[in-house]
Amino acid sequence: MSSTGTGAYEGFTAEEKAAMKEHAQEMKKAARRSSRADKAAEAERDVLAKIAEMQDSDRVMAERVHAVVRANAPVLAPKLWYGMPAYALDGKIVCFFQSAEKFKSRYATLGFNDPAKLDEGMMWPTAFALTEVTPEVEARIAALVKQAVS
Template sequence: MSPTAKKTVRGSAKTADTTFTAEEKAAMKARAQEMKAEACAGKDRAAGERELLAKIGEMPAPERAMARRLHDLITASAPMLMPKTWYGMPAYARDGKVVCFFQSARKFNTRYATFGFSDQAMLDDGDLWPTAFALKALSAADEAKIVALVKKAVGG
């Protein structure tokens, strides 16, 4: 099949040159494994935290330090959130649904890491509000903002 030939994917046309990157494929594979494990055995807090900390441990030093600090801030400010992995990255969920997450820059070959919130976060502020933040480093002021956002996200 030529590079411009079209393939049918669930009834829609998709060109061969719009395939997923290796990083995206790896993230989807990680998410499929996470969902399978959750469906088979469910996860307790300790298991989710072990997996999350293992993923943090695989990150390069600067991101590992940021992810670990975020973990400490989130678990202290919103202890009702359950640590887990989501697409192979650290995330925090309530009632099985991700509220906030960290994405490594290295994982997706981007120039900065990202800390974000899903639509489960109660951050609504009019018709427009931020749901993701670029992270290059964490200052004390940044940490205070993140704690305030996490508390607001969980309704606190």
């Protein structure tokens, strides 16, 4: 949400409004699917289609994140969440990939929600900036998603 320098509320940004509209469409589409198997297969197709729509570097990173999550946390179900590729456990979003383009950011983000078991003491990171997915970054993502569902 944006505000002026004086703290006055200006409303949601165009990008935030678009994400909310995408989320509403995702919810309607999911409600129309018939069987559980259909829902899972269609949800994965939706995620892959959304990744395919991304700009070059975001698409490459999202493809690698998707592959790493699927290989290292197969219990997580791919689904769209506010127009972003996300991965859920028992219907609750555990982690998601946010492209840099989506909110006009200088980096993509790998984020984790509270169902992720990343707790470490009194404070721990829940979002990670991504500028490239190297083998080292893939190993770190693999460790994080394994921990998130442990």
